[in-house]
Amino acid sequence: MPEYKLQRFRGGWAVAVYKGGKRLSRRQLECRDAAGAAAEFGRVVEDAQRPVDPTVRTIWEGYIAAKVGRRIAENMGWTGKAVLAFFGDRKPAEITEKLCQAYTAERRAAKRGSKQQQDRFAAKGRAVPIGVTNGTIRTELNQLRAALLWAEKANMIARAPAIEMPSAPQARERHLTRPEFDRLLDTAETPHLRLYLLLAISTAGRNAALLELTWDRVDFERGLVFLGPRHSLRPQKGRATVPMTNTLRAALANALAHRRTEHVIEWGGEPVKSVRTALGKAAKRAGLPNLTPHMLRHTAACWLAEAGRPMTEIAAFLGHADDLITQRVYARFSPSHLRQTADALEVGRARTVR
Incomplete structure (x- = not known):
């Protein structure tokens, strides 16, 4: 079972979750004074130890709360719009390879841009761009996987399901001169x-x-x-x-x-x-x-x-x-990359000169 500790954090208080001596997560408490933080800590621990069967939405929001102040929390506020619309009301045990493939297919078929941008395309008689890229879909599913693994470590769920990913996009070779x-x-x-x-x-x-x-x-x-x-x-x-x-x-x-x-x-x-x-x-x-x-x-x-x-x-x-x-x-x-190896394959007069 995890161990819960009340700790000072960023000028206030936080509840930290430990397992085997290793901290799994830390969440900022709203109360700033010691007495109020202690009471809030007790309520948080009581809620955490109560048997639950959380939805993906609950896990996603809990993970963001645990990462408050970090850029990942801000990013997941945006990616959550797509992820939670599809997975939010489901339980982790319901997530299968087939369901992940269905999410990928839905995102590939999604219209890109805001409603205003889509309207501008339509007003000009142009087709609205369709399809979110594999790179974006992989980012969204990777964040879902991170939240589920966090929930497993925090004992919110017994086991995080495997997340099926679309193929990775080809690496961009372009760089500026x-x-x-x-x-x-x-x-x-x-x-x-x-x-x-x-x-x-x-x-x-x-x-x-x-x-x-x-x-x-x-x-x-x-x-x-x-x-x-x-x-x-x-x-x-x-x-x-x-x-x-x-x-x-x-x-x-x-x-x-x-x-x-x-x-x-x-x-x-x-x-x-x-x-x-x-x-x-x-x-x-x-x-x-x-x-x-x-x-x-x-x-x-x-x-x-x-x-x-x-x-x-x-x-x-x-x-x-x-x-x-x-x-x-x-x-x-690098100009020297494989140069000596290539020299070993030299033939004819050029080889004798060396």
């Missing part, structure tokens, strides 16, 4: 997008890490950018600590002088939650269709490989736990 990036930078009309682009290409950071970056993690004295928690002993996946380039240092110094929030990427006195619209418009002006924030991280990694940097260094720059995935994706961009 240096002239293309320069063109993109020239078309960035707002300061926050220009800074975002310089930050993305100079740190190879993930989109979420860049948007969440705060000034306390920018160290001008040592010339470092901490994409993850500055003093964490367990770095977050994909969030490395990287040196500033000279160009980035100058851009950051200018942004710091004009800052209005604690976030590095800001606009109108507010942190920026997404750059997709601004980036899409700039990419269109630059003649670079289908540009995504992740493509900038991919571009930075490709440039490092093309410069002949060791895969271990590139892995560290990207925040990979080891260089296995780095080798698999980026080694082929």
Whole structure:
């Protein structure tokens, strides 16, 4: 049986669930004073220990509550619109391979865009785009699987069902050349997008890490950018600590002088939650269709490989736990990749010269 503990958390109180000495989850309590938190803690534990047969909706909402304050909780608020419309009232035991395939088929047939966007297509006599991509469907089902596995660990359900996924989309090979990036930078009309682009290409950071970056993690004295928690002993996946380039240092110094929030990427006195619209418009002006924030991280990694940097260094720059995935994706961009192996196959006079 899990063990429940009342703990201090973010200036208030939280209930934490442990099993075998390992914390499984933590949920913020509403009461801020000790007495009120203790009473609320008792009610939460009583409810948690009461035998239940939760629906997917209950599990999904519980998982979001356990991850409050993290980006996954915000993302699942959006993906939940599709997932809960289909799975929400079902029990985990009802989820089968066939049901997952039915969800995939329904999402592939779904109309894309908002009602207003669909109406605009119809008014122009154009067909409304149909079909959500496999990548989006896999994201939705992966989040469902994560919530169900969490429920199993929290003893809400006996066992999380297997989730059938559509095939993974082919990896995007496209990355920007240096002239293309320069063109993109020239078309960035707002300061926050220009800074975002310089930050993305100079740190190879993930989109979420860049948007969440705060000034306390920018160290001008040592010339470092901490994409993850500055003093964490367990770095977050994909969030490395990287040196500033000279160009980035100058851009950051200018942004710091004009800052209005604690976030590095800001606009109108507010942190920026997404750059997709601004980036899409700039990419269109630059003649670079289908540009995504992740493509900038991919571009930075490709440039490092093309410069002949060791895969271990590139892995560290990207925040990979080891260089296995780095080798698999980026080694082929290195000018020295398989060069000695190819030399062993040299024939004729060229072979004797060597």
